Amino acid sequence: MVAALNVPRNAKIGFVLAGLFTAGLFALFVLPGTQRPVGFYVALSFVLATSLGGLLTALFTAVSAVRLARR
Numbered sequence: 189m190v191a192a193l194n195v196p197r198n199a200k201i202g203f204v205l206a207g208l209f210t211a212g213l214f215a216l217f218v219l220p221g222t223q224r225p226v227g228f229y230v231a232l233s234f235v236l237a238t239s240l241g242g243l244l245t246a247l248f249t250a251v252s253a254v255r256l257a258r259r
Contacts, residue, residue, distance in 0.1 A: 193252045195245070202244030203237070210237040 190196070210233050218229045 192256060193249050195249055195252075198248035198252060199241075199245045202248055203241035205244055206237045206241035209240060 213236070214229065214233050218226065222229065
């Protein structure tokens with residue numbers, strides 16, 4: 189079932205997109221200057237990247253399931 193729904197491919201795409209999005213937010217809001225220690229933002233970035241990656245993986249897998257069901 190995992191292979192039929194392309195879960196490994198969906199996970200790679202989802203986590204790459206989440207990483208790029210997180211890196212963009214980090215570069216846009218944190219790197220220009222902040223009053224708090226950067227370690228807090230690194231931890232928040234990790235949480236954002238993992239949760240968004242999981243969400244995107246689930247969405248891409250749901251799309252794969254719908255496509256497979258329609259065949």
